[in-house]
Amino acid sequence: MQKRALISVSDKTGVVEFARGLKELGYEVVSTGGTAKKLREAGVEVTYISEVTGFPEILDGRVKTLHPKVHGGILARRTAEHLQELAANDIVPIDIVAVNLYPFRATIQKAGVTLQEAIENIDIGGPTMVRAAAKNFEHVVIVVNPGRYPEVLRELQEQGKVTRETRLQLAVEAFAHTAEYDRLITEYLSKIAAKKEDKFPPVFILSGIRAMNLRYGENPHQQAAFYREEGVEGACVSTARQLQGKELSFNNIADINAAFELVREFNRPAAVVIKHTNPCGVAVADNLADAYCRAFNADPVSAFGGIVGFNRQVDAATAREMVKTFLEAVIAPGYTDEALEILGEKESLRVLATGDMSPTNQDYEVKKVNGGFLVQELDRGKVTENDLKVVTEKKPTREQVEDLLFAWKVVKHVKSNAIVVAKGGVTLGVGAGQMNRVGAARIALEQAGDQVRGAVLASDAFFPFADTVEQAARAGITAIIQPGGSLRDEESIRAANKHGIAMVFTGMRHFKH
Template identity: 65%
Template sequence: MSRRAIISVSNKEGVVEFARALHGLGFEIVSTGGTFKTIKEAGIPAKYVTEITGFPEILDGRVKTLNPYVHGGILAKRTPEHLAQLEEHNIGPVDLVAVNLYPFKQTISKPDVTMEDAIENIDIGGPTMVRAAAKNFEHVIIVVNPVRYGQVIEELKKGNVSREFRMQLAAEAFTHTAEYDTYISAYMNNLVRETTGEKFPANLHLSFVKAQDCRYGENPHQKAAFYRDPLAKTPGVGTAQQLQGKELSFNNIMDANAAFEIAREFTEPTVVIIKHNNPCGVASGANLAEAYRRAYEADPVSAFGGIVGINTTVDKATAEKMNEIFLEAVIAPDYTEEALEVFGTKENLRVLKTGQMPEGPPAGYDMKAVNGGLLVQESDAGSITVDDLKVVSKAQPTREQLEEMLFAWKVVKHVKSNAIVVTKDKCTLGVGAGQMNRVGSARIAFAQAGEKAKGAVLASDAFFPFRDTVDEAAKAGISAIIQTGGSLRDEESIKAADEHGIVMVLTGMRHFKH
């Protein structure tokens, strides 16, 4: 008695060769739709599924394999009882199922996709056959990945496909349907959120695809891997194209993401240099080469071995400046051919191209793993304009000071809390990050800025619990402060600013970053 294989695939890669090999091994091939046409046109004998079901396709093809003559053959164990029932109902057992599903992910990834198109690409019969075959893996070989075709044929030629391999294929099949349903769930939940405004579903299902194994994690004794969101459309680290250089490490990816997220805050040519996930230099300029020079000079010691984020196309002049020191990576929307030639002289430099910078604030979720759980919040898309600022000091800001404070505010948003940033002429002079008290961060920033702090502005990612930071700012020569406000002691800080003749404005918005 010949063995039976059902083949119904959306991805036709390798299916003709696979079907031909199965036919050569004595398999009767049953197929549907486009797969049947492809196999028949290749001259391989095959039956259309209606020949074994005795029932036509209905509902515009929505129902064709949902039939006992299909699923009875797939789900039957090879026990006397099950085989007797198959014989009683004239159902042929199925020995192999090769199915992959409607291209739902590809469909919803299109920018102009309609809900109707998405819904029509939700596969019903395919997942049902996959799950049935995977459940009965002891007796049925299930293949969902074209990469497996050759291996399956080799195993069949040996005469016996091992239980271990069958189980491996079954696990792969259940992963395939689980991933597929996750995409559908995510898409439908997004529609619900758009309709109802609900931010967080009762159940959160995530699906990521492994892009690479990392040599190690944050430290050499930690194993690590990088996973991409297959549905991500917005330019960023996960969707970037690596043009040259060594493989990105775990820390490279983290720092490149930090560099990119700061760079996207600005519209004028801006360069960000990241070290250990904090900016050591950020500057805007009339041109990119000037912006890079100023960002580098803000902290040349820390810049060595850093990662650079840029918000516009990198030109030759900027690339030549960057090549003067050792850098781990650069991430930017694009590069001129001349710039890539310059970078090509440093073959280990990792060069990432994101494509056009995304418009507007970041969307989506920020997720942080904790033991036994996951914290999920909206991405920090908060931003302010001059009109949002509340001047609380007696001293009134100039237009230049207001613009400078907004520059500093955009930077401090991305510095680890407690965060203090000192800037002048749209360039960081001092960055105090990650200290347990705010005045400690301020002292680090002032020490780094030195004499340049005179006339500069200070940004704080949260309010001042005491006036001590304002007093320290006055000693350093700070001329204006932007902070959130909201402390029980706001009046003390405002009074200190007035005593020292410092401009103080409040944002009403906090930017903690832990």
């Protein structure tokens, strides 16, 4: 029986070599439109789809493969009954289907794309063939990923067939391919159809490609994996390249993400040291080495075994400081050759490069709960000096304003309840994840020690009582930044006035659960 392969691809990577390999193995290659043209230009003999169906492409190419002679050939089981039925209807079985879909993602990412352009790039025949072949994987090989072509050819050459295990894997890839395609279309059309007050669609579909299996999750008894969302652009932990070091762990990835998302808040050279997704040291300086040393020395005990994030290319001077202690991982836009050579002394140190500091095209985050998930916009709220409302008799000095804004950027990334004490562009104390704000303040102030006098304090949410201000005053805090909005704001303001503390309201809260 004549072996037949149907090839119709948008991504034509490797398609000529694949088709030529199939021809050498005795397959008839059936193709459509642009794919047939490319194969013929490369000297590969092709049967055009209309020669199979006996029907021309119609409606500007909207209908070309939706035909019994195509789908009968794909969906037929290789039983005597089905094969007799195919023969009675002059249908040849199709053994291999290589199809990937119209570039819908690329289309909707174009500037100024119209709805009509997007609609015309919704593939109909392609997904139908993919799903049909995947359904019939017991008898048909479906290939949607060009990277699989060599494997398929190798198995055919060595064994005369593609193994059932591979066919099943390919079918799973195929259904994932069409599922992601439909997700993109659903998301795009939902945004167009949404009512003004409806920020999120009635059905929220989340998908990802497994980037790696992890040794375990947060604890050794938990299995885990890391998934990347398709279409993510910009600098982030998902798009970063690992240049050296051990495999990343579940906790590494979470901490690296926390480090990079915090350090990107700053324009000046900055360094962040993270432990358990909370910053234990953050600093800005005129150069990266100084910023790192200040951040590390803010809490050297906690920094041991930490994750470091930078917003500049790491140079040799910074690398020399880093190798003086044990660190788990570092993420930065890049590294000089000399810096990489120095960091290479720590073979297990995980070194990641993002390439730049460009923002990503992501606008939401998801938190899983048992039985569901929460979706919200990313917290991209910014506060500038012009946004600050001075509510006390004493106004902050220029230096205090700079420190207040610095501390505010840091406290945004600390688990609530959160308090940050800072001075001179470096954190002195961080109180994270406490059940009450006074407890968070106590931790941050105690950690700051003798350096607290003349420092500023940032709170991620308003003060429900004046007790935190009183505590800050006793420690020697001279300026406070907080959102405001409490029914007892006046009590906190009076306490600040009583102790000569400058206090500003931002009008913006930064809870982080």
